[in-house]
């Protein structure tokens with residue numbers, strides 16, 4: 001099968017969060033299974049160009065219709081750790097992708113509406129006719145709309161669209177101008193509750209809703225979250241639309257790429273280890289302490305790695321730091337936030353805790369350091385308010401770092417409580433709490449820290465249970481292939 005992934009991120013060249021890992025890992029798995037897979041991305045100026053091999057011009061002159069005119073683009077091709085990627089570079093005064101950051105601009109909707117249109121125009125002009133076009137999140141929500149309404153009639157009628165929602169919080173709410181810009185000029189037709197009109201904000205066009213309505217199949221990234229999205233308030237208002245389209249909606253649990261996230265072969269950690277050589281994990285613990293100036297002491301290290309977004313339970317993360325320090329544990333945090341208030345909050349905390357020998361907050365994005373933290377920590381905390389899937393806990397499990405998570409979304413599907421799960425002991429792999437409050441966090445942290453001190457052998461067993469889990473792309477890769485096969489034009 002010929003599959004094209006259209007996405008705003010791909011690890012490690014353009015990574016903000018978990019979406020990037022998914023694009024890389026899923027594409028790799030689909031290729032291993034004998035499919036031809038291409039990834040189309042914007043050509044950002046802030047990409048990790050050191051991670052692209054053989055970058056060369058693929059199409060020098062691509063003219064992409066935009067409002068009543070067209071924007072001149074160049075399309076580049078390069079390999080990202082073996083994946084075949086196309087990068088779209090527009091030459092226009094707006095400088096859509098030369099801004100030094102991936103997101104966070106007033107015209108983000110225009111930037112990605114343009115990208116969606118450009119990706120399709122490139123496939124059309126380059127005679128690429130994928131069986132499946134798989135697009136992701138609000139940024140590419142217009143792709144299925146444009147495919148069905150415009151490009152199918154121009155010769156791409158054999159391509160089917162799969163749309164994956166990684167985060168319902170951002171839906172790409174915008175004005176009618178996004179329709180005008182991309183040539184969807186029959187406004188009465190599109191700006192309609194059955195199509196792209198937002199159900200709550202009556203003057204807004206909702207790009208994610210367009211993606212849901214027009215795709216042949218829609219997924220979110222775990223079975224529990226697909227249920228939450230339809231039946232709770234966790235889909236930020238998109239529940240009724242999902243219910244209308246329930247026949248083509250489902251949850252597929254993400255995987256992680258064990259070629260990248262694997263302590264047995266990880267080039268970013270000083271000492272490799274596996275279940276049989278678990279003692280070597282503690283060389284990494286010492287290295288982590290050295291790197292972050294933590295005191296060498298007989299204490300567990302608890303970590304947080306991730307975007308510092310309200311979704312992640314920012315106040316609960318802060319509380320976890322102080323709880324750890326009060327209860328004989330060390331704490332390491334690696335995170336960044338585009339939100340100035342949240343950023344300021346953590347900079348204040350960092351200053352406040354600057355002299356603590358048991359705590360280090362690293363505010364920024366650092367892929368290499370994240371590997372050392374997963375390897376060197378004993379536990380990782382994720383008190384998310386909502387979590388569509390979560391990769392952090394799956395990575396932590398592989399590195400023998402015990403997850404302490406809130407029972408929500410994909411966390412519920414992947415972490416099973418040591419004391420309260422109904423699973424057999426060998427399948428219990430972490431700590432789970434329910435309440436989105438300090439008491440919930442404390443109840444689970446208390447049990448985890450106590451086990452570490454009091455029953456180290458049991459703690460070690462819990463660690464090996466986690467390391468034995470299989471959260472590779474093997475199963476989800478097959479799930480997606482089944483979906484593609486189901487919707488494919490036969």
Ligand SMILES: Nc1ncnc2c1ncn2[C@@H]1O[C@H](COP(=O)(O)OP(=O)(O)O[C@H]2O[C@H](CO)[C@@H](O)[C@H](O)[C@H]2O)[C@@H](O)[C@H]1O
Nearest residue numbers: 017018019166306307335336364365366388389390391392
């Ligand atoms: N400062 C930093 N430095 C280095 N690495 C950092 C980092 N901040 C985050 N990361 C990395 O980014 C990834 C985070 O992935 P998650 O899936 O846990 O969360 P995210 O909310 O970004 O993803 C969204 O999409 C994914 C994919 O579908 C869903 O799993 C998830 O629930 C949803 O919120 C991990 O690989 C982590 O190591």
